[in-house]
């Protein structure tokens with residue numbers, strides 16, 4: 599991303615949700631490294647109070663290897679004072695009213711000060727309990743929107759969604775928003791109030807049966823998958839992310855909504871250094887299992903394309919989109935897919951070869967210190 603572009607963030611106050619997550623960590627690091635003259639970063643973090651939110655930010659974000667480049671180049675003291683000066687971790691929860699920010703004075707201050715909001719918070723479990731996924735990915739998106747509307751200076755809300763809201767549709771997918779009621783299964787109509795009442799009825803039924811917490815979890819997970827499948831989505835995650843998009847489009851009024859839909863986000867390509875990744879979530883779980891010698895084969899069409907996009911490229915897309923649309927109001931929800939397979943396709947057979955070559959050169963050892971072939 600051109601430094602000329604990032605300069606436009608100078609003096610801006612940005613609210614970011616999901617900063618303890620994989621993607622928004624890369625976003626926060628990039629802003630602090632490339633534009634330390636940002637006015638302030640409010641980070642909404644799940645914690646019991648603001649001190650615990652700061653503690654989480656320090657332990658899980660600043661102390662992570664992602665900040666090594668800044669730490670090594672500028673020194674630990676510089677990084678600590680930059681964080682102290684610019685970053686304000688706030689305890690909150692997007693699934694709650696006012697995003698769980700209880701202090702009304704702080705809220706009022708945020709309403710006056712914030713210029714840009716980036717919502718990256720989500721539950722990313724594919725088979726999440728339906729009630730939880732609904733509360734975070736749908737009601738949560740609505741709560742962030744409501745908060746954004748109260749912010750005097752905010753013109754754009756950037757929301758991170760997923761390319762998988764498009765389901766199993768094949769071919770080139772247009773960057774088109776959903777309309778209210780639309781589903782991927784053309785025979786059904788999506789009524790979100792009905793979905794919420796189905797969740798409430800299920801709870802009632804389970805309580806009447808004295809269901810154990812484990813039974814409740816299983817039943818709610820099953821319900822999510824059932825409802826997703828009924829309306830044509832492959833899992834509860836993609837289904838609720840799609841509903842989140844619908845809610846934003848429906849209730850946006852005069853706010854500009856920009857939605858970024860990444861495919862599978864993988865390790866960084868260049869920034870702050872190549873190969874940073876955290877957690878084991880998507881394709882990395884296959885690579886890990888292969889490296890450990892647990893996964894020896896995998897069924898698939900070697901010619902099919904696997905769409906992956908490095909985390910730093912998604913972050914650049916987010917920043918560029920915020921700036922491009924800051925002063926350009928559009929009635930329509932603006933959607934950008936952040937993906938690779940059209941211009942830089944990665945075939946499954948390539949993925950297999952790269953993984954094979956990597957582990958042949960850099961084999962892992964097992965518990966007894968023996969090389970895994």
Ligand SMILES: NC(=O)c1ccc[n+]([C@@H]2O[C@H](COP(=O)([O-])OP(=O)(O)OC[C@H]3O[C@@H](n4cnc5c(N)ncnc54)[C@H](OP(=O)(O)O)[C@@H]3O)[C@@H](O)[C@H]2O)c1
Nearest residue numbers: 616618619620621644691692693718719720722760862863
């Ligand atoms: N990773 C991918 O491959 C991928 C691909 C496409 C799209 N996306 C989208 O990109 C965004 C970021 O994904 P990610 O990979 O960074 O996910 P992640 O690592 O699972 O992080 C999710 C973040 O959201 C926060 N969060 C969850 N529920 C919340 C709530 N109720 N209130 C406030 N914060 C909450 C989590 O906080 P805690 O730390 O407290 O749990 C965490 O910081 C998501 O919107 C996701 O749908 C991801």
